[in-house]
Amino acid sequence: AQKITQTQPGMFVQEKEAVTLDCTYDTSDQSYGLFWYKQPSSGEMIFLIYQGSYDEQNATEGRYSLNFQKARKSANLVISASQLGDSAMYFCAMREGRETTDSWGKLQFGAGTQVVVTP
Amino acid sequence: NAGVTQTPKFRVLKTGQSMTLLCAQDMNHEYMYWYRQDPGMGLRLIHYSVGEGTTAKGEVPDGYNVSRLKKQNFLLGLESAAPSQTSVYFCASSRTGGSMNTEAFFGQGTRLTVV
Numbered sequence: 001a002q003k004i005t006q007t008q009p010g011m012f013v014q015e016k017e018a019v020t021l022d023c024t025y026d027t028s029d030q031s032y033g034l035f036w037y038k039q040p041s042s043g044e045m046i047f048l049i050y051q052g053s054y055d056e057q058n059a060t061e062g063r064y065s066l067n068f069q070k071a072r073k074s075a076n077l078v079i080s081a082s083q084l085g086d087s088a089m090y091f092c093a094m095r096e097g098r099e100t101t102d103s104w105g106k107l108q109f110g111a112g113t114q115v116v117v118t119p
Numbered sequence: 120n121a122g123v124t125q126t127p128k129f130r131v132l133k134t135g136q137s138m139t140l141l142c143a144q145d146m147n148h149e150y151m152y153w154y155r156q157d158p159g160m161g162l163r164l165i166h167y168s169v170g171e172g173t174t175a176k177g178e179v180p181d182g183y184n185v186s187r188l189k190k191q192n193f194l195l196g197l198e199s200a201a202p203s204q205t206s207v208y209f210c211a212s213s214r215t216g217g218s219m220n221t222e223a224f225f226g227q228g229t230r231l232t233v234v
Contacts, residue, residue, distance in 0.1 A: 009159070035222060045209065045225035091161060095221075105150050105169040105215065107223055108178065111161035 004110035012116050013082050020067070021077040021113045023092035023093050029053075032096040034075040036066070039112070040088040043090065048090075051075055079115075087117045121145050125210050125226035132200040132233045140195040142210030142231050149215040151193035152223065153177075153185060155206040162209060168193055169215070200233045207231070 005024045013019040025034065036048040036071055051059045051066045059066040067076040092110045132138055142151065149170050154162040154177075155222045160186045164177030166185040182204060187195045193212075197204060207230050209221040 006161075015135075019143075033221075043207070043228055045211070045223075047222040050222060093162075106164065106167060106175070106177070107150070107152055107211070107213070108164055109154070111160040112158065 002110045003096075004094055006092055006110035006113050008113045009111075010114040010116070012118060014018070015082055015084060015117055015119050016050050017082055018078060018080045018083055019115060020080070021092075021115070022074070023076055023110060024072070024074045025092070025094050026073065027094065027096045029095045029096045032094055034062070034066070034068070035093040035107075036075075036077045037091045037093060037109075038086075038088045039091065040085075045091075049077065084117050084119065087115060091098050122151075123212055123224050123226040125208070125212055125229050127229060128227065129230045130232070132170040132197075132231065134200060134202060134233060136200050137196070138200065138231075139197075140208055140231075142193045142195070142212075142226060144191055144193075144224070146214070146224065148188075148212035148222070148224075150188065150213045150221070153183070153188050153193065153195045153196075153209040154209045154211065155179065156209060156228075157206050165195065165208075167214070175199060202233045205231060205233045 014089045032053045034051045038046045049061045049064045063080045065078045091112045095107045126141045152167040153165040168187040171190040186194045210226040213221045213223040
């Protein structure tokens with residue numbers, strides 16, 4: 001079963017606008033972490049932002065913020081003031097499980113959303 | 120800082136050949152992962168390890184084996200390569216601890232083609 005779902009295969013956004021990338025996840029654990037990564041065309045994986053399941057505040061890192069809705073099991077990434085350099089593939093990921101469960105440490109990714117920023 | 124190093128960067132195999140991909144990290148991380156990336160599929164977890172001497176299956180383990188004999192190294196083996204294993208392979212590592220905020224650091228990837 002797919003643990004991480006990213007429903008938007010691709011998006012166009014104009015420079016300086018904000019964009020929201022959707023991510024929903026599936027877990028029965030209470031303790032888990034959610035991550036967003038960026039993969040530019042050069043191929044490297046760049047960590048953007050983290051949200052813990054017990055964090056009460058939504059995570060923010062510069063122009064990146066995470067809209068965390070625990071009851072809905074969603075962790076959407078918001079990029080404000082888009083720049084041309086934001087054009088890339090974006091992946092949502094989850095690490096679930098306490099050390100007492102079989103799946104602890106497992107880190108799984110969604111299929112990704114391709115973002116193209118236009119002038 | 121070397122971080123996570125994958126070798127080789129590129130490889131072409133013939134169907135039925137075997138090979139081993141090496142992942143080495145110098146950050147003393149407990150967790151290590153192997154993923155494959157195919158167009159439209161994102162990163163799919165092949166195998167992972169939560170510590171030296173441990174391995175566990177991910178989403179797509181068939182056709183692959185792994186070993187973690189040393190903490191800093193995680194090897195991915197293909198015993199009999201098939202064209203369906205043509206992909207870009209990524210290794211990653213992360214530290215562990217009480218906090219879940221342990222981002223994974225990735226290698227540069229290995230582009231494998233099986234003909």
